[in-house]
Amino acid sequence: MPDSAADAAKAHHDLVAQPHDQEDEGPIADAEAKAEAMRSEERPLGRPGRPLNLRSPFFVGMVGAAGVAVTYALTQLVLGTRDVLVLIGLAFFLAVGLEPAVSWLAQRRFPRAAAVSTVLLTLVAVFVGFLVMAITPLVDQATQFADRAPDYLRDLTSKGSWTAELNTRFGIQDRVQKLLSTNQETLVNGVLGAGKMVFGVLTNTIIVLILTAYFLGYLPAIRRTMYRFVPSSRRPRAILIGDQMFARIGGYVLGNVLISLVAGAVTFVWLLVFGVPYALLLALAVMILDLIPAVGATIAAVVVSLIALTVSLPVGIATAVFFIVYQAFENYLLAPKVMGRVVQVPDVVTVAAVLIGGTLLGVIGAIVAIPLAAAVLLLLREVLFPRLDRA
Known part of the structure; x- marks a missing residue:
């Protein structure tokens, strides 16, 4: 066998398209011989060839057509997988938010896996412990509220109130009873739909927790991969800006959760002192709603x-005043103290970001809007504005 034939046989992979027939290869055999000649120990796959002529009309046309096709395909992919992408984005957002705690442990000689496990187990333990302590009173209070709701409604529609006048004029109560009696199937479907929604929420929560654990574990590798996409000459600057963005998102998430816990605890104490019913249920609602910027606390x-008005008029007014005072305390003392200068977003940008995020993605969009707005403002200040000033 000539040397070229031997080289061609060596270049042909042992696990691909065997048996190797030299005579049927034709011009491919010559290419295989050259491939074997260009291979070395340092470069087992050979040296890269010359770059393509990017100014070729054919290449430009192909790239343009491919760009249109890829853009259309990506648009359809995003629209078709919107719900899944939202869950993935939320998990990554939570992972970045928990990263400061993981990094704090890792700096104290915790292995990365142990630090991630500690943070996640602590989070799950707190959540489960809260459920164990709160589930029974929550169920009791929710049941009591459901049982007493008709009494509250009857009280509101009596004693010459304006609601009673509306009920007399338009027959609201009779219409509601008629609606309930003639639409049993609709009510059953609504109950089934609510059960399906609860199941979906639980499933999505489990998926988000699992994805968050994976993102936390591989966040250093994800970070390295992201920076590898930046050209080497710009990579140091990208690292400084990118890490600052990660730190702002993480600081915002942890700070927002801490502030919401304080709001729920203070509300619970206030409601207990003044004997407002369903104190734990309402405190939990305050804690969750306080996570939503701008409008949640209101x-x-x-x-x-x-x-609180169901207790007495003075208690209702005092509770409203309490929330006004507490919101002033939270906005001007607690939030700046907890978050410091982590998130530097003007008030008008905060409101606009929350409105846009809530419109696009609901509650999740409203929660993630402010840290994302902070990241965008950082890019504008550090990248775009200096270039425009030099232009």
């Missing part, structure tokens, strides 16, 4: 104040 204050 909604919680209105709901709790209305429930």
Whole structure:
């Protein structure tokens, strides 16, 4: 066998397209011989060839057509997998938010896996412990509220109130009873739909927790991969800006959770002192709603104040005043103290970001809007504005 034939046989992989027939290979055999000649120990796959002529009309046309096709395919992919992408994005957002705690442990000689496990187990333990302590009173209070709701409604529609006048004029109560009696199937479907929604929420929560664990474990590798996409000459600057963005998101998430816990605890104590019913249920609602920037605390204050009116008018007014004072304390003392200068977003940008995020992605969008807005503002200040000033 000539040397070229021997080289061609060596270049042909032992596990691909065997048996190797030299005579049928034709011009491929010559290419295989050259491939074997260009291979070395340092470069087992050979040296890269010359780059393509990017200015070739054919290449430009192909790239343009491919760009249109890829853009269309990506658009359809995003629209078709929107819900899944939201879960993935939320998990990554939570992972970045928990990263400061993991990094704090890792700096104290915790292995990365042990630090991630410690943070996640602590989070799960707190959540499970809260459920164990709160589930029984929550169920009891929710049941009591459901049982007493008709009494509350009857009280509101009596004693010459304006709601009673509306009920007399338009027959609201009779219409509601007729609606309930003639739409049993609709009610059953609504109950089944609510059960399906609860199941979906639980499933999505488990998926987000699993993805968050994976993202936390591989976050250093993800970070390295992201920076590898940046050209080497710009990589140091990208690392400084990118790490600052990660730190701002993480600081915001942890700070927001801490502030919401304080709001829920203070509300619970206030409601217990003044004997407002469903104290734990309402405190939990305040804690969850307080996570939503700008509007969440206001909604919680209105709901709790209305429930406090069932005790007495003075208690309802005092509860409303309490929320006004607490929100001033939270906005001007607690939030700056907890978050410091982690998130530097003007008030008008905060409101606009929350409105846009809530419109696009609901509650999740409203929660993640402010740290994302902080990241965008950082890019504008450090990258775009200096270039425009030099232009």
